[in-house]
Amino acid sequence: MPEQPHPGQPEMDATPLKRGVTRRQFLFQMAAAGAAVSAIGPLAASRAQMIRPVRIDNPMTEYPNRDWEKVYRDLIRSDDSSTFLCAPNDTHNCLLHAHIKHGLVTRISPTFGYHKATDLQGNQPTQRWEPRCCQKGLALVRRFYGDRRCRKPMMRRGFKRWGDDGCPRDPETGAVDADKYLRRGQDPWLAVSWEQIFEYSAKAMVNIAETYSGEQGQEYLRKQGYDPLMVDATQGAGTQTLKFRGGMPALGITRIFDMYRAANSMALLDDTIRGTGPDNALGGGAGRGCAAAPGPCRSDHCDQGARWRGVVR
Numbered sequence: 500m501p502e503q504p505h506p507g508q509p510e511m512d513a514t515p516l517k518r519g520v521t522r523r524q525f526l527f528q529m530a531a532a533g534a535a536v537s538a539i540g541p542l543a544a545s546r547a548q549m550i551r552p553v554r555i556d557n558p559m560t561e562y563p564n565r566d567w568e569k570v571y572r573d574l575i576r577s578d579d580s581s582t583f584l585c586a587p588n589d590t591h592n593c594l595l596h597a598h599i600k601h602g603l604v605t606r607i608s609p610t611f612g613y614h615k616a617t618d619l620q621g622n623q624p625t626q627r628w629e630p631r632c633c634q635k636g637l638a639l640v641r642r643f644y645g646d647r648r649c650r651k652p653m654m655r656r657g658f659k660r661w662g663d664d665g666c667p668r669d670p671e672t673g674a675v676d677a678d679k680y681l682r683r684g685q686d687p688w689l690a691v692s693w694e695q696i697f698e699y700s701a702k703a704m705v706n707i708a709e710t711y712s713g714e715q716g717q718e719y720l721r722k723q724g725y726d727p728l729m730v731d732a733t734q735g736a737g738t739q740t741l742k743f744r745g746g747m748p749a750l751g752i753t754r755i756f757d758m759y760r761a762a763n764s765m766a767l768l769d770d771t772i773r774g775t776g777p778d779n780a781l782g783g784g785a786g787r788g789c790a791a792a793p794g795p796c797r798s799d800h801c802d803q804g805a806r807w808r809g810v811v812r
């Protein structure tokens with residue numbers, strides 16, 4: 500039933516507008532809103548007259564209301580902290596603070612503590628090195644909790660298959676079928692257990708060391724096209740063809756000597772395979788080439804291998 504006009508109110512067009520509101524209702528509501536605004540207006544204006552402009556000569560020493568800062572202080576406050584060494588593949592080893600809240604690292608900051616360190620003679624570094632940190636270190640929180648962080652050992656599918664197939668090699672050259680098993684950059688990665696990765700890694704190391712040991716091993720290497728000087732440098736020890744990426748030696752002082760130790764420990768394997776005795780056993784190679792592929796470093800795999808070949812020549 501169409502709405503009747505209020506007494507004394509001029510009759511209006513009651514054509515429905517969109518969403519079920521009649522033109523008359525709309526105009527009536529607008530008039531009511533205008534009346535409310537005009538009633539509030541004088542009140543707001545009188546209140547505004549009470550607000551006086553604030554004059555602050557030095558906002559660092561006084562400010563009328565700093566309560567809003569509490570929000571930011573609560574956000575940045577931590578309930579625990581930890582000191583750690585940032586050690587990606589750069590050479591800086593910055594000593595950093597992890598700020599922890601509710602058991603999670605929320606941010607990272609420099610320690611500003613380098614100048615406190617002393618060497619054995621009591622020398623101290625200059626404070627001008629501070630702050631030791633960079634954006635990569637500050638962003639480590641995202642790596643800690645990032646969904647792309649590696650939380651399990653990863654193995655290339657082809658490498659696993661090579662191990663599962665019994666580590667087959669070409670009977671003529673001793674080479675692994677690269678098209679079938681060594682599809683770096685193409686094979687998917689498989690997440691495996693630590694037990695599995697240890698088992699497959701040990702199996703590969705033993706296979707490589709056995710394959711390239713002795714005269715037969717050196718012959719395999721020559722047939723695969725390795726430089727005769729490189730082949731001679733192995734002295735017939737297959738363990739010499741195992742590469743462990745040890746990084747830059749100076750960094751080993753703080754963190755990565757493990758790979759050098761692992762390379763040296765291959766002398767035990769050499770002794771087991773060739774029966775050399777402890778004085779003549781040879782370990783693996785560290786700090787050159789890469790350990791990514793079973794078998795010796797190939798110059799066509801990467802420029803690092805090519806550089807190493809240049810060094811040998």
Ligand code: SF4
Nearest residue numbers: 585591592593633636
């Ligand atoms: S904070 Fe930056 S410069 Fe320092 S070790 Fe980490 S990545 Fe290197």
